[in-house]
Amino acid sequence: MADVAVRLTQLTKRFGGDATGRRVAKFVDGATPGDSILAVDHIDLEVRDREFFSLLGPSGCGKTTTLRMIGGFEQPTSGRIELAGEDVTWLPPYQRNVNTVFQNYALFPHLTVFENVAFGLRRRKVADGEVRTRVTEMLALVELPGYERRKPGQLSGGQAQRVALARALVNKPAVLLLDEPLGALDLKLRKQMQVELKRIQQEVGITFIYVTHDQEEAMTMSDRIAVMSRGRYEQLGDPEVLYEHPKTRFVAGFLGVSNLLPATRAGSVNGYAGFRLGSGTAVRVPLTLLEGRAAGYAVGVRPEKIRLFEPKDEVPAGLNQAPGVISDASYLGVSTQYIVTLADGHRVTVYEQNVQRATKAELWASGEQVVLAWAPEHCFVVEDGGATDTASIETPSPEPVVA
Amino acid sequence: MTATTAPITLAGPPRSVARRGARWIAGNLPWVYVGLVILYLVVPIAVIALFSFNDPVSKSNLVWHGFTLKYWLNPLGVPGLGDALATSLRIAFASTAVATVLGTLIALALVRYDFRGKGLANLLIFLPMATPEIVLGASLLTLFVQVGQPRSELTILIAHIMFNISYVVVTVRARLAGFDRNLEEAAMDLGANPWTTFWRVTFPLILPGIVAAALLAFSLSIDDFVITNFTAGPTVTFPMFIWGAARVGVPVQVNVIGTIIFVAAVGLVAISTLAQRRRSA
Numbered sequence: 001m002a003d004v005a006v007r008l009t010q011l012t013k014r015f016g017g018d019a020t021g022r023r024v025a026k027f028v029d030g031a032t033p034g035d036s037i038l039a040v041d042h043i044d045l046e047v048r049d050r051e052f053f054s055l056l057g058p059s060g061c062g063k064t065t066t067l068r069m070i071g072g073f074e075q076p077t078s079g080r081i082e083l084a085g086e087d088v089t090w091l092p093p094y095q096r097n098v099n100t101v102f103q104n105y106a107l108f109p110h111l112t113v114f115e116n117v118a119f120g121l122r123r124r125k126v127a128d129g130e131v132r133t134r135v136t137e138m139l140a141l142v143e144l145p146g147y148e149r150r151k152p153g154q155l156s157g158g159q160a161q162r163v164a165l166a167r168a169l170v171n172k173p174a175v176l177l178l179d180e181p182l183g184a185l186d187l188k189l190r191k192q193m194q195v196e197l198k199r200i201q202q203e204v205g206i207t208f209i210y211v212t213h214d215q216e217e218a219m220t221m222s223d224r225i226a227v228m229s230r231g232r233y234e235q236l237g238d239p240e241v242l243y244e245h246p247k248t249r250f251v252a253g254f255l256g257v258s259n260l261l262p263a264t265r266a267g268s269v270n271g272y273a274g275f276r277l278g279s280g281t282a283v284r285v286p287l288t289l290l291e292g293r294a295a296g297y298a299v300g301v302r303p304e305k306i307r308l309f310e311p312k313d314e315v316p317a318g319l320n321q322a323p324g325v326i327s328d329a330s331y332l333g334v335s336t337q338y339i340v341t342l343a344d345g346h347r348v349t350v351y352e353q354n355v356q357r358a359t360k361a362e363l364w365a366s367g368e369q370v371v372l373a374w375a376p377e378h379c380f381v382v383e384d385g386g387a388t389d390t391a392s393i394e395t396p397s398p399e400p401v402v403a
Numbered sequence: 404m405t406a407t408t409a410p411i412t413l414a415g416p417p418r419s420v421a422r423r424g425a426r427w428i429a430g431n432l433p434w435v436y437v438g439l440v441i442l443y444l445v446v447p448i449a450v451i452a453l454f455s456f457n458d459p460v461s462k463s464n465l466v467w468h469g470f471t472l473k474y475w476l477n478p479l480g481v482p483g484l485g486d487a488l489a490t491s492l493r494i495a496f497a498s499t500a501v502a503t504v505l506g507t508l509i510a511l512a513l514v515r516y517d518f519r520g521k522g523l524a525n526l527l528i529f530l531p532m533a534t535p536e537i538v539l540g541a542s543l544l545t546l547f548v549q550v551g552q553p554r555s556e557l558t559i560l561i562a563h564i565m566f567n568i569s570y571v572v573v574t575v576r577a578r579l580a581g582f583d584r585n586l587e588e589a590a591m592d593l594g595a596n597p598w599t600t601f602w603r604v605t606f607p608l609i610l611p612g613i614v615a616a617a618l619l620a621f622s623l624s625i626d627d628f629v630i631t632n633f634t635a636g637p638t639v640t641f642p643m644f645i646w647g648a649a650r651v652g653v654p655v656q657v658n659v660i661g662t663i664i665f666v667a668a669v670g671l672v673a674i675s676t677l678a679q680r681r682r683s684a
């Protein structure tokens with residue numbers, strides 16, 4: 001299919017286990033020279049043409065290794081890499097129509113900004129005149145006109161970032177690989193560059209594969225995201241699907257805050273699956289949300305989807321409800337964050353916009369009895385690994401899988 | 404009021420001058436210190452330069468007798484001096500060239516690749532620097548005699564290349580240790596094959612280290628006496644010539660040549676420093 005920019009088939013990278021095992025042992029606590037690290041574990045992936053695709057995951061989950069294999073800097077242990085339908089698995093970097101923006105920018109310190117950007121064109125023996133026009137165009141695109149004669153040492157972090165981008169894009173690669181390119185910038189600049197990167201990507205119409213551990217960054221920019229953990233991705237989809245309907249406990253916890261309540265199936269009634277929570281409360285979930293999930297469920301709901309009622313209030317029909325006690329309230333200005341403890345001791349996070357209740361006196365106070373209510377359609381169902389802590393899931397430890 | 408201040412003012416001038424001086428020294432102590440160190444380093448060289456203008460009455464150039472330019476106008480006017488200088492320069496250039504190329508390649512291998520015996524190689528590189536020159540010279544002589552190699556300019560050259568390689572490896576390796584490998588990956592990413600990557604990225608970036616190594620090798624070679632003396636046979640280098648001449652009295656021309664070498668060395672270092680500063684600007 002022509003509209004697939006990159007296809008990975010069973011792509012695997014194992015570090016060590018042989019002669020390099022000694023070096024691996026130096027890197028990883030507890031590893032012995034014979035051990036090997038499965039950095040990338042049989043990944044199948046299709047990145048579409050002109051798409052902004054993100055690999056999102058905690059540090060050490062194999063994002064960089066995956067990207068480096070696509071770029072040609074790392075040789076896969078097994079599997080296959082195709083670019084626009086062509087098998088490039090064993091081609092060196094300089095024979096792949098792919099360019100990379102490195103996390104530390106990797107600008108050539110001995111060359112001017114102009115020569116940095118022109119480097120790729122010069123390698124392809126592009127005529128001088130054309131080099132000049134294309135470099136000038138590219139510097140205009142990244143909003144650095146007039147910087148041609150500077151050396152990388154005279155640039156700020158944000159400017160160096162733009163030069164690195166220009167240097168890669170000027171070659172009109174089929175795919176641009178970006179490894180946490182904004183990691184070294186301060187928050188304000190990072191936000192600004194996120195918008196800028198998205199604009200540039202749409203302007204040049206090149207496929208971007210973007211690596212980040214920042215879920216907000218991935219959500220802001222990406223058309224689709226693969227959430228990675230321990231050398232594989234747990235779920236792939238557009239940001240909205242990943243947020244609203246995470247498939248696993250890990251994805252639910254990595255993107256935003258979620259409440260996960262272990263539940264047991266209890267029949268189904270006209271399109272809804274019944275569940276019984278640990279506290280004995282019965283809740284309903286649309287049957288369609290169970291698709292693709294193995295048994296052993298937990299029912300999840302995002303904090304902003306829950307509404308709080310007084311016990312004497314009439315809760316609108318059709319909502320799931322669960323009684324609880326407010327155990328903490330933090331006023332955040334735009335909203336208030338409550339921690340509500342259910343009858344079985346589970347703690348649930350709730351965000352309430354400060355609209356109906358806005359002053360201190362009106363907010364719920366610790367110890368007050370409340371009823372949590374949320375629409376069945378706002379639930380999501382994850383396969384439950386059996387963990388019981390439900391408030392907000394911490395990112396799983398970034399320890400590598402030692403095989 | 405005036406009565407109380409008057410005695411102080413009276414006694415003031417001598418004491419306050421001393422105090423002001425002391426305060427000045429305290430305030431500028433780092434500069435005073437640096438000045439003294441520089442003086443310490445420069446005085447012997449200044450003496451050499453000064454005595455190249457001396458017009459001694461006897462063969463020994465140890466007492467100032469009067470100013471003359473005649474030795475500067477005829478710097479090679481001592482039999483043997485010109486040949487000795489030419490020999491030293493030949494050996495210095497040749498050993499620097501060979502040692503710089505070999506040493507740079509060894510440094511690249513030691514930093515870039517993992518291979519069996521790398522630890523041993525790293526250790527052996529230090530040996531020529533750690534071994535006393537006199538031991539090295541004597542053992543080289545034994546070696547040359549054992550293999551039946553007559554001593555000549557060639558044996559000096561072999562010896563100089565040997566110790567120069569060590570210094571080049573250590574100098575270039577230090578430069579390579581801080582080298583960002585991502586730069587080479589970036590070059591390949593942009594379409595440069597390994598050969599182009601080396602010449603366009605790696606080499607220009609480690610060049611300052613290579614130049615420093617070459618300068619060091621050159622100066623080590625041109626002034627080496629101990630090892631050279633063991634391996635020279637009938638050949639006479641510049642330092643050997645001076646050593647021989649010193650028994651009767653060092654000719655003023657030696658001061659002239661010494662001054663020229665010194666000025667040339669300082670000039671080279673200045674040029675390479677300036678060039679580097681311009682490149683990184």
Ligand SMILES: Nc1ncnc2c1ncn2[C@@H]1O[C@H](COP(=O)(O)OP(=O)(O)O)[C@@H](O)[C@H]1O
Pocket residue numbers: 015016024027037038039057058059060061062063064065066399400401
């Ligand atoms: N050159 C290497 N040698 C040995 N192990 C490595 C090497 N590079 C990466 N790893 C290991 O592979 C795993 C994945 O690393 P990486 O792809 O860099 O993760 P990420 O980019 O997601 O933080 C980590 O456990 C890391 O320690």
Ligand SMILES: [Mg+2]
Pocket residue numbers: 060063064065
């Ligand atoms: Mg990484």
